[in-house]
Amino acid sequence: MPLLSQPAPKPERPRRKPDLRALPPMAIAGDSVEMRLGDTLVSALPDGALWITDSKTLIVSDLHLEKGSSFALRGQMLPPYDTHAALLKLTDLMLRLQPDIIVSLGDSFHDKGGPNRMDARDRELLRLLMSRCDWVWVEGNHDGRAPETLGGAFHDVLHVGSLVLRHHPTDAAAPGEIAGHLHPCAKVSGRGRSVRRRCFATDGARLVMPAFGAFTGGLNVCDDAFANIFPEGATALVLGKDRVLPAPNERLLSD
Template identity: 50%
Template sequence: MNAALRETLTPARRPCGSLSVRVMGERAVLRCSGALWLPAHGTLVAADLHLEKGSAFAARGQMLPPYDSRATLAKLEAEIADLAPARVVLLGDSFHDSRSIGRMAEDDRDRLDRLADSRDWVWLEGNHDREALVQADATAVARLPGRVVGDMALGALFLTHEPMPDGPAGEVAGHLHPSACVVAHARRVRRPCFVTDGRRLILPAFGAFTGGLNVRDPAIAGLFTEPPMAAALGKDRVHALAWADLV
């Protein structure tokens, strides 16, 4: 296993130098993990876990180590241990496809149940996992902990999966897997990132095997009328980056 993949699958535990911003007046703490902490609401938010992506690729003959769900849930477990949220909201595409739940290892399912125990656990429907969540909600054998919703309001914020050009003020979304690219020491550095202009916020993908889309791509840049700030994930801090510094 190469070094980059090993680090992804066995992330080191470090204190997080989070970045605190305001979105429509609501304090939003951007975590090194890519999760969002909303202290006024006791709510932890994460987007695009894509659980069982590795097993989905394996089923199509492209072999990846089958440990992405384990690594992603371990990262989520660490955030829950640090913050003790009353509520966890997952912003859609928590599962990679409609059959992901059935492919999960028993210990991963057990860990998921433990994480959700005694807290409000909310699954938002995403384009990858809408069918899986509906099936899980309706079938006792595959039932997931928590509840499934399309989107939800939380104070001045509106939590949804896919950001829309005409989305409401306070929109908090995932789906696009934003990443920031800068040139440092004569080389390009690319990192997952948050993107916000204080009116809306897009979260990076939380999952271990998720890629990224450059924030300068029109699919992301076109959502903002003014240049937003990118907040790139470092190993032990979140770095605020001016739009003009991005490539």
């Protein structure tokens, strides 16, 4: 009878995670978290954008604009408001921070046809944003060089002071790399439940940005894909409802 209780082997223990000593230095400042990447002070904002105070540079990553219409094209009529939602969020940041430079760190559009599918209202809003500061597109894997047609500067890698900005994180990169692409999410448990949210992932030397787009899903920071970038494990700066909350590595769960 296969249904009966069977003898059990010794239970496995979950793997230990690095302890708190490995935490990078950071400070909670209002709704944001401030930390140093190399010698540059950066702020992780609750909207999922990164702010470099010295150079008044605002970085957002993985906007995935026109993801809704990309799916509609294939017969899944997702709401057509994702581009507008992302641009409004960006407008809000621009009005608050008055940046000199905005960097869109790759995968600005969900696909290469995205810029052509934008409706007039969103196109106008984007044009307005781009006219207020220096606008830099960084090349992504979804959209390639497609955003170039919209104006602004175009780079595959951008250097801002000692920081290196590129879409795809490199394995064992030098300190100071800021990348996107992976859409990090953190799962934190407690009080008999778990919460999964977008997050920044950082070890104090490098940083991976959360996705900014309205429909962009995420990859758990415990996934192997992050192991090569953060060999010592990463701290998650989790996007809460209206502030950024750091979660140490040992509080993070895999999916």
